[in-house]
Amino acid sequence: MNSGRQIGEQNFQTFVVWAASKTDDDFRAIANRGVLLRTEVAKECGFAKSALHQNPRITVALRELEDDLRQRGVLPPAVVQDPDKPHPPVKREPGRLRAAQETERLRRLEQENASLKAEVAELKRALEKHTMLRDALALTGRLPR
16 A cells, blocks of 8 residues: 555655656647646546645645646646735626526526417317317308207
């Protein structure tokens, strides 16, 4: 059974080999908001995401890899915010969510409307057929009372 240090060393070696095997396009594919997606990195390396945070050697190597990718232009420059300056409040676009909900509701209602129109047309044909039968029976005098 391997100790925690041995597993940590194996994970670090796996990360180094993984990073060396990737091209710039591969890194671009797993980048989001200027950093590599930790979940994807861990998945491709075959260890848990927690190893990226708990193993200090992997953490440093990942930070250095991202800095190198920024210098080569693969990742956009990192945005450093002043810790004294308060963060601006996040502004959501409530209209976007509302518009998506309304679009979905409209689509559903249009489908239901088309279905009901088809059903009404079918019922009108059936009613017309029965009306003709009733008229024929009334003309022959066989209409039940």
